[in-house]
Amino acid sequence: MSSTRDTLRLSVPTPAGELRAEISVPTSFIPVSDIVPLMRSLGEQALKLEEAKVQQAGQTVSCKKGCGACCRVLVPVSPPEAFTLKKRIEQLPAPQRDRYLDRLSKLKDTLNEAGLLGRLVQLSETRTQLSDADMEPVNQAYYAQRLPCVFLEDEACSIYEFRPAACREYLVTSPAEFCQDMTQPAVKPVSVPFRIATVLSLMWAKLTGGPARLIPLPVALDWADRHADENKSYETGGTLLEMGLARILTLLRQQS
Numbered sequence: 477m478s479s480t481r482d483t484l485r486l487s488v489p490t491p492a493g494e495l496r497a498e499i500s501v502p503t504s505f506i507p508v509s510d511i512v513p514l515m516r517s518l519g520e521q522a523l524k525l526e527e528a529k530v531q532q533a534g535q536t537v538s539c540k541k542g543c544g545a546c547c548r549v550l551v552p553v554s555p556p557e558a559f560t561l562k563k564r565i566e567q568l569p570a571p572q573r574d575r576y577l578d579r580l581s582k583l584k585d586t587l588n589e590a591g592l593l594g595r596l597v598q599l600s601e602t603r604t605q606l607s608d609a610d611m612e613p614v615n616q617a618y619y620a621q622r623l624p625c626v627f628l629e630d631e632a633c634s635i636y637e638f639r640p641a642a643c644r645e646y647l648v649t650s651p652a653e654f655c656q657d658m659t660q661p662a663v664k665p666v667s668v669p670f671r672i673a674t675v676l677s678l679m680w681a682k683l684t685g686g687p688a689r690l691i692p693l694p695v696a697l698d699w700a701d702r703h704a705d706e707n708k709s710y711e712t713g714g715t716l717l718e719m720g721l722a723r724i725l726t727l728l729r730q731q732s
C-alpha cells in the first residue's frame with residue numbers, strides 16, 4: 477500500500493554548526509513510535525557535527541566496538557522508544573528474543589534483591605516531572621552494581637541498529653580504560669547539543685498530557701506492555717516532526 481509523503485528541508489543551528497537535512501515524512505496520521513528512527517537520525521547528525529568539532533580541536537573519539545564499559549549505566553528511554561524497542565524485540569527470531577527475555581528476567585531478579593527494581597518501576601510510572609537531580613541517587617545505585625545491559629554480547633551492542641538514543645549519544649575523548657569507572661572526572665564525554673530521548677519524552681508529554689517521562693531500560697519492555705494502547709496515531713508524520721523540531725530548538729536556546 478503506498479502512502480503520501482512530504483519532504484521537509486530542515487536547518488537547525490547547533491553549537492557545532494548548521495545541521496541541514498532533507499526529511500521525508502508520511503502526510504497521514506502515524507503511531508508516535510514511527511517518528512523514532514527519524515528523530516534518532518537527526519540526533520546522530522548533530523553529534524557528527526560535534527565529533528568534527530572535537531577532531532578539529534585535535535582530539536579523537538576513543539569509543540570502539542568491543543568496548544562496552546558504558547553499557548553498565550542506567551539507560552533512559554523515552555516512551556516512543558519503549559514502544560519501538562518492544563516491537564523490534566518481538567520481531568526477532570525466537571532464540572534471540574528468548575535469550576534477551578531470559579537475561580532480562582535474571583537482571584530484574586538481581587535488581588529486586590538489591591532493592592532497586594521497585595524504584596525503577598516507580599520511576600517509569602511517576603506522574604511527577606523528575607529532574608536530573610531526582611534521578612542521580614538511583615543512577616548511582618544502579619551503576620554501583622555494574623550490571624551489564626541485557627543486549628551486551630562480547631562487549632558489543634547486539635541491537636546496534638535499534639539501540640536507544642541515549643546509547644548513541646555517549647562518546648568520550650578520554651582513554652577507553654578510564655570508562656571502567658565512569659564517575660571519574662577524567663572521563664571526558666563529547667558534548668551533546670540536544671538529547672533525543674528528552675525531545676521524544678517532551679513530545680510524548682505534549683501528546684498525552686503527562687510528565688516528560690524517561691523509562692529505565694530494564695523496565696522499558698514491561699512499561700510498553702502496560703501502556704500498549706497509548707501508542708496511538710495522535711498526529712500526522714509532518715506534525716510530529718515539527719513538534720520534535722520545536723523542542724530541539726527550545727533545548728538549544730536553553731543552552732545558549
Ligand code: SF4
Nearest residue numbers: 547625627628633643
Ligand atoms: S542497548 Fe546496546 S549500547 Fe545501549 S546499553 Fe545496551 S548494549 Fe549498550
